[in-house]
Amino acid sequence: MTNQNNNPIRKWNAGAIVGVLFTSCSVYYFVKSFEYPYRNRFGVGPGLFPRWVSLLAIVAGVVYTLVSIFKDKFTVGDTFPHGKELLNVLTTILAILVFVLIVKQTGFLVASVLLLFVLFIRPYPVWKALLYAIIVSAIVFAIFKIGFSVPIPVNRWGF
């Protein structure tokens, strides 16, 4: 816990970081909007709306950044989780990524069992995590594939 509190990143101004990121993306959008004609033979062109929207976003981003720096300050540590909580969130995101990468090869059932096993293994014993993962995956597979005829990805054995 002490290490967590000493982490300098946790003292950074979260609002300011997000404000700068948002403004940067808006500037990119604004620059990119010049690739689309502002006027064309129909009159106004496809560049008009993006130009004004990105300009509005730049203004909003700058104001948000300034407000975060001078008025409404909150740090990364106050805003985002750390320790076990952060690990739980990252594990979930990582598990989804792995699912995305393997589902076409393994089919839904195998990828789903793996994903759920990774999520259940932390709060449950191994055997229970595996059992729950298999049961839940089978039920979801049955509902989507059999019940609602949804074309979910399957392997060459049909699951």
Place this chain on the structure above:
Amino acid sequence: MVEAFSSLYEGILIAITPENILYCFIGCMVGMLVGVLPGIGPSEATALLIPLSYGLDSVTAIIMLCGIYYGGMYGGTITSVLINTPGEAASVITCLDGYPLAMQGRAGVALKVAAVGSFVGGISSTFGLALLGPAVADFALSFGPSELFALLVFGMSTVIGLMGKSLIRGLIAVCIGLSLALVGMDPISGTIRYGFGIRELVSGLDVVTLSMGLFGLSEILVGMENLSVAGKATAINSSKLLPEEVRPTVMSIIRGSFLGFFMGLIPGTSSAVPALISYSMEKNLSKHPEKFGTGVPEGVAGPETANNSYVGGAMIPLFTLGIPCSPTIAILMGAFMMHGMTPGPTLFITNPDVIWGTIASMFVGNIILLILNLPLAGMWAKLADVPSKLLYPVVLIVAMMGAYTVDNSVFGIVVMLISGVIGYALKKLDIPLAPTILVFVLADMMEQNLLQSLKINSGIGGLFKSTTALVLLIASVVVITFSLIAELKNKKSALLTHDE
């Protein structure tokens, strides 16, 4: 009026077919379920379950999805009363008097008045929808591009003004929604913008996938942080109102019905807002305001009626103008589009069976929900004991399958993941998510009408030539100005930050 009742009769014939009653029942059950389970609200559930409706007939699909919406409103009450845990934002206020009633051994009273209030609110607002809907649609048909653009600007300004703790946070959310909507083909010339060479982005981002990420996955990520178990339900004992409680309870139900319905017409509100205002109004009108918070039935009846009545009111702008007033309605709008229908004034003409079938099904659904609620409340409350360590992974895998089936490709899951992470970050930063999705849905229509107005009127001046457009634009400025003043005075209610 006669025409409306005749159409409603036709709608009832559609709604009471065995198939539609079955799917209405499924929608209500799912809605109740997600309302009971803390953390998953109607927006998340509707977004997550849209893919399940692909194989259904369009009217059946919309009936089921609407059932989830108003079913969620009923379900959220039960856990608020029995375990002091609101299943969704609209039921937060119910905890104030519902739980104290339960602690006094009068949980049955709280659940009964909530169920009856919800039923009356739901039925009366459905009548309002049936009567007012066609008239508003007729009026909306006279709108040109300038008026429609001004109306959308007004809707957007109320979204910015009413949602979120601060105006700038609301504006950030709106800009994110607008920016995301720019991806894909532009609505007039077909030019592909911000496609980054990715084939799947040519047709733009899908509202359902985006909603699944912003609402569903972000909620799952928040829930995965701390996998604690929910509390135990209180037993249900007495369910009879005292004689002196009957009149104030009935009056609060009547007032809540009107309040919720008219609040539903205002873009940018959520069902939590009429519930909050109703509670405040009942407290002010009560002869014993000091008893509020200690367990008074009218403190439960008013807000519960208002949040259910809100549903019918919120359907009017969707059905008649194609403008969603709340996140769940925005997601429902996505469902309409997925089934090949465009909500708006012509919907009453092009798809009367869907509109009137859906409206009529809301009567059926409210009756189903009353039956499900009164005798079975205790059973529903037990569901809240499902541990979140089991619940969230299960919801996650259902969501991922839903995202996959939108385009039958893993790209949907990738979009859901990215928007989920963005939604999670926005939640942590206290930036409201609802404006993002509302504006995302409206952006195409807004751009199209703006460009048409500019072309027809040879410039921006045309927007001010129409009286309706001018009034709406002035109203937008007034809303933003008042919101800014309220913010500077720090008078904005914290409850307004709740997304549906």
